[in-house]
Amino acid sequence: MAFLELHEVVKSFGRNTVVRGLSLNVDKGEFVSLLGGSGCGKTTTLRMIAGFETPTDGSILVGGKDVSRVPPNRRNLGMVFQNYALFPNMSVRRNIGFGLRIAGKHGAEVERRVDEMLELIHMEEFAQRYPHQLSGGQQQRVALARAIAIQPQALLLDEPLSALDAKIRVRLRDDIRAIQQKLGITTIYVTHDQEEALSISDRVAVMREGLIEQIGAPFEIYNRPATPYVAAFIGTQNLLGATVIDPAAGIVSVEGQSLEAGHPLDAKVGEELRLRVRPEALSLGRSGPNRLGGRVASQKLLGSIVRLVVRVGDTEVFMDGFNDPLLKLPAVGEAVTLSFSPEACTFAEPGAEPIAAAALEDEEETP
Amino acid sequence: MLVPASSILVGSFQDSAGKFTFLNFAHLFAPNILDSYSITIQVSATTALLGGVLGFLIAYAITLGGLPKPLRSFMSTFSGVASNFAGVPLAFAFIATLGRMGLLTVLLRTVFGINLYDQGFNLYSFWGLSLTYTYFQIPLMVLIIEPALDGMKKEWREASENLGASPLQYWLRVGIPVLLPSLLAAFILLFGNAFGAYATAYSLTGGFINLVPILIGAQIRGNVLHDQSLGYALAFGMVIVMAVSIVVYTWLQRLSSRWVKQ
Amino acid sequence: MKKRSRKAFSWLWFMIGILYFFIPLLSSFLFSLRGKKGVLSFVAYQHVFADPQFLKTFSFSLEMAIFTVIVGLALIVPTAIWVHLRVPKAKPILDVFALLPFVIPPVILAFGLIRSYSRPPLALVQTPALLVAGYVIVAFPYIYRSVDAGLRAMDLRGLTEAAQSLGSGWLSTIFRVILPNLRTALLSAVFLTFAIVIGELTLAVLLAWPAFGPYMALVGRNLAYEPAALAILSFALTWGSIAIIQAVSRGTPGGRSNLGGTH
Known part of the structure; x- marks a missing residue:
């Protein structure tokens, strides 16, 4: 039996249903992210687990006990908020010790535990500071320490990094994961940032309109999206119109060029499909069995990645490669051949993904 | 540009004959003057406390209490009006309410058989005056404390609940301490507001209660200064009380703004 | 919870x-409504309006209010703009000045005014100018706060620099760019000043001018029902002013900044 269970949880605000019968099982010590765009119900789900919202229907079990109607102050779950929510009238030390004092712990015991926590977040020298004297990243560390000081049954994080700078975000996210693994604490992490979710989670649940579209390990989510929505939402995809030529052999034609799917296709001859392939699965030259010819339309430098935009017939295809000072890129207008392996492509019904490839760019820098 | 203002302010500090003398301040310690200071401070403190507590609860109701939005804007507008509704008309309104023939007095007597005036109540006394002052103190408190309550983050309450605190524990350990500078500052402003009030007291009691402002007023009725040195001494004492209030007020404001912004 | x-x-x-x-x-x-024995009627209101003193004192106070608004705005608006643009360091000083009328109650103000201006070369005590001066000081915090809020709500520096880069001189920048953007702030200052000055009692009584406030106090001493009618009228007047401020400032930034009155 899972440690944290959500059964058919529904939450409506008036006529507006935000969560529509969501079920989720989280094992003890597991790190699960709820990933989705705004309004997908991820924060509401977390707030129901924390007890700030009561489910309209369904039940929430922690350690086999139904807590759906238990007030938040008796659930013993640690929560970290987006805007830190440190008590401004208390020093770092007192903030971290707050939950322990409320629980009626002895002064010496509180102090010892607070010292442990300060060491864990590497902020021993900031113990006497007040929240307004700390940077955002430091405040969020303190908030994390405050949440785990009470030794909660599970840790809940609501977009904890979204108010921070990109650099600090990456560092703190690694720290969160390290602390989580060290303590073996069950963790639910809400975020809209897919890179964040993919990089630190044991499992990622992609949410959409109050339901989980797909839940699985990061590799599975990224490489084998179960639904068109997940495929479109996670990472960048090239979408190519493909005509089925030989379903049994898995042969299709894209812009008049023949390609292998690597597996039999469940389609009729002449049927129109969408072929999805990720930019990083493509390479320049004739190395792979599948080849597409086209002309370079533009180059974009995305930091460690160089993206070539290649015009193949009427479609623009992205190809990502690692940046390298010695790299010789083809000039704009030059004819090139892109190749990729059959395993790199997946297929979808036409119209299932009405979004153009260019619109599927990562939304890494969404504020 | 501000010369007229400042010259008057400075001028009111100076001694009577243009020379420096301590004689004026000796007047301050005459028993009747001390009495009038004491009663003024009592009235001011009482109404600041009464208005402060009621105003705070009302402001809480309209900000964090989950009441419908229109009620909030109604109450804010109304507070703007009511805190400006003072002086003569306010005195009339209270005479019509709690005077000998006032609505509430008559109502209590005829319906409940309680005769306020037999119970020792008198509108023209300490408590009558305090109740009247409270009428403009409450809305002033609502206006002052509303922004501070808005600054209270929902997440603070949630975080404290999440850490196991009851609502009462939250208010005792987080809510009240965070608001304390704002509350004290508001109290001081209300105190000063009542301390300097002249019009209401003048038109309500006609000088029946020896409030300091009334006493000062009595020295200058009819644009002639009767007893300059006494007036000065009184004014000086008053300025000192108010100046201390305002210094504490600005200091507390700074403290609270430092806490609330993050 | x-x-x-x-x-x-x-x-x-x-x-x-x-x-x-x-x-x-x-x-x-x-x-x-109890002006007539036994029945509810508006007799008290009729009496009020019929009293020539009512009109006389009211229009006197109205005049004073108009002068106060003119003098107050003429003094405060340029100062505030200048401080915002040129000497932002002086702003805290101005902010403290805006608190002073709270520190110095009108009673003391009256005292100081008489003291300072009763001898030559400034024998102003006999002229209404002294009353207006007092009112300007009383109204100063309200006008200043409105204007200050209005100035803070707009990007004053950006606007003036933009106007000047487009070839506008100082005067035309102020009249064509800044003031139109301050409109709501100025209107709320005006109405608030009116509401305060018209019912003001302390300065009027102490400086002995036949204004509306002292008239009301006088009526209150001598009559029974008319004062109540006056109270209602005065409340309606204040409510009307504030309602106009709210209506005007709705939707525009930096609108509300009214705190207390003269008691």
């Missing part, structure tokens, strides 16, 4: 507040 009990608690205090505010108003209103 029980949201329902919090809500009930809030409703309770809201209703107590409403009661405390409205009972005196209701009482005055009912009282004002």
